[in-house]
Amino acid sequence: MRVSAGAAAIALVSGLAVPAQLDEIPVAARSAGTFTIDRIDRYAYSEPAPVLDYRQREKFLRGRHHFNQKWVVFPSLGGDWGLGPTFITDRCSGCHVGGGRGDTPKSADQQLLSVLVRISIPGEDEHGAPKPHPNYGDQIQNQGLMGQDKDATYLGERVPQEAYLYIDWQETPTTFADGEKVMLRKPRLRVEKLKFGPLGPEVMYSLRIAVPTFGLGLLEAVSEADILAIAERQKAQGVKGRPNYVWDAIGKHVALGRFGWKSNQPSIRQQIAAAFHADVRQGKLPTGPGRLRVSAAWQPARTR
Ligand code: HEC
Numbered sequence: 167m168r169v170s171a172g173a174a175a176i177a178l179v180s181g182l183a184v185p186a187q188l189d190e191i192p193v194a195a196r197s198a199g200t201f202t203i204d205r206i207d208r209y210a211y212s213e214p215a216p217v218l219d220y221r222q223r224e225k226f227l228r229g230r231h232h233f234n235q236k237w238v239v240f241p242s243l244g245g246d247w248g249l250g251p252t253f254i255t256d257r258c259s260g261c262h263v264g265g266g267r268g269d270t271p272k273s274a275d276q277q278l279l280s281v282l283v284r285i286s287i288p289g290e291d292e293h294g295a296p297k298p299h300p301n302y303g304d305q306i307q308n309q310g311l312m313g314q315d316k317d318a319t320y321l322g323e324r325v326p327q328e329a330y331l332y333i334d335w336q337e338t339p340t341t342f343a344d345g346e347k348v349m350l351r352k353p354r355l356r357v358e359k360l361k362f363g364p365l366g367p368e369v370m371y372s373l374r375i376a377v378p379t380f381g382l383g384l385l386e387a388v389s390e391a392d393i394l395a396i397a398e399r400q401k402a403q404g405v406k407g408r409p410n411y412v413w414d415a416i417g418k419h420v421a422l423g424r425f426g427w428k429s430n431q432p433s434i435r436q437q438i439a440a441a442f443h444a445d446v447r448q449g450k451l452p453t454g455p456g457r458l459r460v461s462a463a464w465q466p467a468r469t470r
Contacts, residue, residue, distance in 0.1 A: 211380045212265040233258045233265075233379075237446045239314045250314075251325035252307035254282055254445045261376035261445065268376030270353070271333055277308055278331040282445065283355060284372040285365070293413035293420075295430065299369060301362045302328055305444045310361075332356040333373075374427050382425065386434055390422050415439075 188196070188204040196202035201215045214226040237256045238245035245256075255261050261268045261280035268280025283306045286296035298304040310327035335351040342348065355371055397409050410423035414432040423429035431437040 208264050211378070233262075239311060249446060250309075250311040252310045252328055254305075254307055254309060255279060256446060258379075258441065258446075262379045263376075265380045266378045270375065274332060274334055276332070278333065280376045281333070282306075282374055282376075283308075283331055283357075284374060286370050286372075287366070287368050288370075295413065296370075299365065302365065303444070306331060306357070307444075326361045328362055329360045330358040332358070372427075377427065382434055386424065393422060393424075 188202065193199055193202075200217045203210060203213045203216060205213055212230060214223050214230075218226060232246070235257060236245035237249035237253075238247060239249055240247040249256055259265070261282075263269065263280065270281060271278060284296075284304055285299050285302060285306060286304060287299055289297040291297050296304065307328045308331045310325045312324045312326060332355075333353045334356055336354050337349050337351045340348055340350050353373055355373055357365070394409060397407070400407065410429040411420050412423040412430050412432055413419075414421035414436065416433065416436055421432035423432055425431040425434060425437040431440060
């Protein structure tokens with residue numbers, strides 16, 4: 167934060183501590199060393215690290231533009247084309263708010279917006295990952311374009327959302343050791359108005375809130391050997407987590423999973439492709455009797 171000389175004088179007179187300017191603080195004492203930025207508002211985590219060179223910074227700014235950019239339906243203006251026909255949110259930053267974490271609905275009748283619902287059925291896909299549902303794929307898209315897209319139809323009708331998704335909280339009173347009483351709450355998913363047939367009794371759900379996205383390039387730079395060594399050390403400490411091996415669809419080989427709640431994506435690139443594919447665009451085309459018809463331009467490649 168920048169402090170003007172006037173403000174500093176007032177703060178001194180009133181005895182308040184004056185935050186120092188960033189360049190007055192030695193690098194070693196800054197909260198993130200050379201990565202510390204001079205900003206403390208809600209956009210602080212959407213800023214590029216100051217150590218980036220010109221090309222890296224340009225790349226970051228292009229990425230940030232797409233992250234905040236709204237997706238729209240052809241030929242609408244004011245966004246990138248390709249939204250839907252079913253989707254969850256029309257932009258990355260709708261879930262990763264300010265590059266940070268998502269939010270849960272404020273009430274029981276508000277739909278999920280930045281929390282998504284993964285689904286699978288018993289068994290494995292061809293690469294050993296959870297088996298997607300034959301009609302709904304691996305994620306439920308709770309928004310549909312409902313006819314704004316002229317090319318996409320389902321049974322000759324406008325394409326609706328796959329289902330409505332809500333959270334009901336189950337509260338349990340708990341007492342801490344010091345006697346303080348608190349209410350712990352657990353989310354319970356409520357799925358309503360399934361539009362593409364039943365999910366069936368075997369379906370398994372995983373509710374996942376959007377995670378922060380800053381600093382991931384640094385995590386991607388950690389070598390596989392280092393991660394495996396940390397996992398070994400943790401095993402000795404009784405930690406039960408283990409490295410997850412997943413399919414790298416870009417390199418076409420098995421790779422260490424690094425991103426997502428369960429480390430099911432091997433690279434930021436693949437994680438982002440999957441997000442474009444399943445969060446802002448149709449993930450899995452429903453199959454079966456009235457299968458969804460989408461023009462060739464919309465046809466997504468399966469990435470997971
Ligand atoms: C509907 C909400 C939603 C939207 C929209 C969304 N994400 Fe995500 N994102 C999530 C959730 C939830 C996770 C955790 C996924 C998991 O574990 O399965 C995640 C994970 C990630 C991760 C991995 C973070 C980590 O620490 O492992 C990255 C990177 C990411 N998203 C980038 C993007 C980008 C880029 C876009 C836009 C193309 C996007 N997301 C759109 C909800 C969303």
